[in-house]
Amino acid sequence: MADLRALLIVLTMISSASGRFVVEKNGVRVIRPEHIRGRHEGAIANFGVPHYGGTMVGTVMYPEKNSTACDAFGGTPFKSRTRRPVILLVDRGDCYFALKAWNAQRAGAAAVLVADNVDEPLLTMEDPEDAQASEYIEKINVPSVLINREFGETLKMALTEGTDRVIVKLDWRESMPHPDERVEYEFWTNSNDECGPRCDEQMSFVKNFKGHAQLLEKGGFTQFTPLYITWRCPEAFKLSKRCKSQCINRGRYCAPDPEHDFSEGYEGKDVVIENLRQLCVHRIGNATGRPWVWWDFVTDYHARCSMKNKSSLIVLIDKAFSQMAQLDVPGLPLDKIDKCMGDPEAGVSNDVLKIEQELQLGHGSRGDITILPTLVINNVQYRGKLERSAVLKAICAGFKESTEPPVCLSGDIETNECLRSNGGCWQHPKLNITACKDTFRGRLCVCPIVNNVPYQGDGYTSCEAVGPGRCTMGNGGCWTETREQTYSACLDSELTGCRCPKGFQGDGYKCEDIDECKEKLACNCPECHCKNKWGGYDCNCKGDLLYVKEEDACIVRNRLRFGWNLAILELSCVAGAGLAGYIFYKYRLRSYMDSEIMAIMSQYMPLDNHANEIESSQQHSTAL
Numbered sequence: 001m002a003d004l005r006a007l008l009i010v011l012t013m014i015s016s017a018s019g020r021f022v023v024e025k026n027g028v029r030v031i032r033p034e035h036i037r038g039r040h041e042g043a044i045a046n047f048g049v050p051h052y053g054g055t056m057v058g059t060v061m062y063p064e065k066n067s068t069a070c071d072a073f074g075g076t077p078f079k080s081r082t083r084r085p086v087i088l089l090v091d092r093g094d095c096y097f098a099l100k101a102w103n104a105q106r107a108g109a110a111a112v113l114v115a116d117n118v119d120e121p122l123l124t125m126e127d128p129e130d131a132q133a134s135e136y137i138e139k140i141n142v143p144s145v146l147i148n149r150e151f152g153e154t155l156k157m158a159l160t161e162g163t164d165r166v167i168v169k170l171d172w173r174e175s176m177p178h179p180d181e182r183v184e185y186e187f188w189t190n191s192n193d194e195c196g197p198r199c200d201e202q203m204s205f206v207k208n209f210k211g212h213a214q215l216l217e218k219g220g221f222t223q224f225t226p227l228y229i230t231w232r233c234p235e236a237f238k239l240s241k242r243c244k245s246q247c248i249n250r251g252r253y254c255a256p257d258p259e260h261d262f263s264e265g266y267e268g269k270d271v272v273i274e275n276l277r278q279l280c281v282h283r284i285g286n287a288t289g290r291p292w293v294w295w296d297f298v299t300d301y302h303a304r305c306s307m308k309n310k311s312s313l314i315v316l317i318d319k320a321f322s323q324m325a326q327l328d329v330p331g332l333p334l335d336k337i338d339k340c341m342g343d344p345e346a347g348v349s350n351d352v353l354k355i356e357q358e359l360q361l362g363h364g365s366r367g368d369i370t371i372l373p374t375l376v377i378n379n380v381q382y383r384g385k386l387e388r389s390a391v392l393k394a395i396c397a398g399f400k401e402s403t404e405p406p407v408c409l410s411g412d413i414e415t416n417e418c419l420r421s422n423g424g425c426w427q428h429p430k431l432n433i434t435a436c437k438d439t440f441r442g443r444l445c446v447c448p449i450v451n452n453v454p455y456q457g458d459g460y461t462s463c464e465a466v467g468p469g470r471c472t473m474g475n476g477g478c479w480t481e482t483r484e485q486t487y488s489a490c491l492d493s494e495l496t497g498c499r500c501p502k503g504f505q506g507d508g509y510k511c512e513d514i515d516e517c518k519e520k521l522a523c524n525c526p527e528c529h530c531k532n533k534w535g536g537y538d539c540n541c542k543g544d545l546l547y548v549k550e551e552d553a554c555i556v557r558n559r560l561r562f563g564w565n566l567a568i569l570e571l572s573c574v575a576g577a578g579l580a581g582y583i584f585y586k587y588r589l590r591s592y593m594d595s596e597i598m599a600i601m602s603q604y605m606p607l608d609n610h611a612n613e614i615e616s617s618q619q620h621s622t623a624l
């Protein structure tokens with residue numbers, strides 16, 4: 001990105017002489033092999049997309065040839081056998097850092113580790129200011145991390161030993177502070193839009209991010225502040241032509257001439273004035289409870305009068321501004337904005353710009369602002385490309401967990417990592433079911449729950465439906481086949497696993513018909529004739545014999561008929577005996593009852609004729 005220190009034309013920066021620059025870091029933890037386990041640090045590159053708030057576990061690979069990754073590898077030679085993402089380790093040197101990342105990404109890497117080639121503290125890998133490079137820089141989507149030489153050597157050593165895979169976990173969860181439910185962020189920018197690819201990138205970011213920024217601001221989720229860098233004219237040059245053309249308020253607030261040519265087009269002081277105007281729009285908007293008008297104003301301003309149009313004049317800008325203010329940002333009090341801007345020719349300091357210059361100096365963990373544009377989120381400088389979804393991801397990572405606004409959980413900032421080789425995650429071979437989950441914290445490989453049926457597994461190489469209903473989900477991953485009949489290796493009565501049904505053999509994921517005849521499992525008798533069929537067998541007996549499956553033998557049909565007769569005879573005997581028993585029982589019961597009743601009756605009356613008395617007593621009791 002534009003190094004402001006290099007752009008100086010007599011102007012001096014407000015920052016301290018050393019230009020305290022903070023190297024933003026992420027964790028790199030070695031998980032395997034055992035003997036080099038441990039936590040290290042890496043410096044986040046200022047290109048690509050760091051997975052702020054997330055982690056990535058991957059297999060480390062190191063190119064055998066061209067280990068500096070300065071030449072395209074050709075094809076995608078780096079594929080992990082385990083489907084885990086590949087983290088490509090490359091050496092520093094010979095070409096731009098960004099080119100290494102680009103070559104690695106094209107070769108199939110999901111992240112890049114650049115090993116330093118000298119012993120020194122970690123530094124931030126910048127993208128080059130190079131028209132050719134800008135073509136691929138914007139296409140870099142993988143995160144890049146610089147690690148120190150010693151750690152690089154350790155990894156390479158472990159790789160050459162080759163006994164175990166080298167697995168590391170890149171961790172950006174602590175790279176972005178996330179203390180509470182509001183994110184404060186600042187955008188250090190410049191109204192100058194004539195600095196080549198950098199300015200184009202900046203402008204397209206503002207345009208593309210506007211929607212999200214306003215949504216977050218209106219919902220009270222964020223507090224956004226645009227900030228503008230200004231320079232100071234050294235005392236000795238205050239009256240020089242250079243300072244007069246680049247500064248306002250008598251050398252107090254300056255900006256380098258956009259074309260580096262004082263006789264042509266825009267002058268530095270035009271840039272400062274436009275910066276001031278944009279600042280005042282934010283200040284006044286903020287004071288009236290609508291800080292988001294800044295986004296409208298800046299995009300409108302850019303659409304209507306680009307500094308690229310050399311024939312535009314300040315007058316035109318002013319005109320466009322008033323039009324804009326009336327049409328698109330209704331109610332923005334112009335007089336207040338004029339008052340805020342003050343008189344650029346005055347020999348006194350401007351309240352707004354004075355504060356800006358003070359803020360330019362680093363405070364706390366943030367460090368000085370020395371590159372433009374710079375985004376500062378929760379007082380930490382953002383690293384990575386200035387692109388809508390990458391930035392939104394970083395902002396979302398700045399919320400205390402589970403307080404993220406809905407926009408962070410929407411598909412809008414999905415990393416789309418699942419679109420590329422399914423993010424290295426498990427995928428159902430037939431159904432549209434995947435373990436890849438896109439989130440703003442990066443893609444996760446987690447076994448899904450589909451139609452209330454949970455899948456279990458490592459998410460990378462395997463997921464299996466478990467529990468009731470699992471057989472409805474692609475037959476629980478088990479074998480099934482239909483010919484004349486359907487057979488399945490998924491049993492609803494079991495919560496996991498597959499088992500080949502009777503008549504088949506295999507592991508349950510693949511089942512094959514058992515040839516019962518050949519294996520001599522059935523139909524073994526000398527008179528038997530065996531014929532295998534899918535899922536079973538047919539067995540016939542020679543001549544008039546009949547096959548009895550239970551006994552696996554052939555028997556004479558007559559014997560069977562005789563058997564039947566015997567059975568019928570037996571049955572009728574049993575039935576006859578039963579009937580006789582019943583009659584006998586009935587008779588006994590009746591006589592017993594009669595004698596009982598008579599015994600009771602005789603206690604109340606003298607009985608002459610037993611039979612008659614019973615009859616009358618029965619009538620009597622009926623009448624009662």
Ligand SMILES: *[C@@H]1O[C@H](CO)[C@@H](O)[C@H](O)[C@H]1NC(C)=O
Binds near residue numbers: 225283286287291
């Ligand atoms: C914007 O307004 C809020 C409160 O309304 C205030 O805390 C904040 O400092 C203001 N920002 C600027 C840049 O003036």
Ligand SMILES: *[C@@H]1O[C@H](CO)[C@@H](O)[C@H](O)[C@H]1NC(C)=O
Binds near residue numbers: 309310311312316
């Ligand atoms: C540049 O500004 C002039 C004057 O307003 C205008 O006529 C012209 O269309 C502009 N050109 C571009 C490319 O915007």
Ligand SMILES: *[C@@H]1O[C@H](CO)[C@@H](O)[C@H](O)[C@H]1NC(C)=O
Binds near residue numbers: 432
């Ligand atoms: C697969 O499922 C996802 C969501 O569940 C859906 O968006 C996508 O269109 C499906 N793809 C196919 C090929 O059915």
Ligand SMILES: CC(=O)N[C@H]1CO[C@H](CO)[C@@H](O)[C@@H]1O
Binds near residue numbers: 065066070071
């Ligand atoms: C810079 C460099 O070493 N390039 C080499 C990359 O690998 C190919 C062969 O695979 C060589 O031909 C290049 O010289």
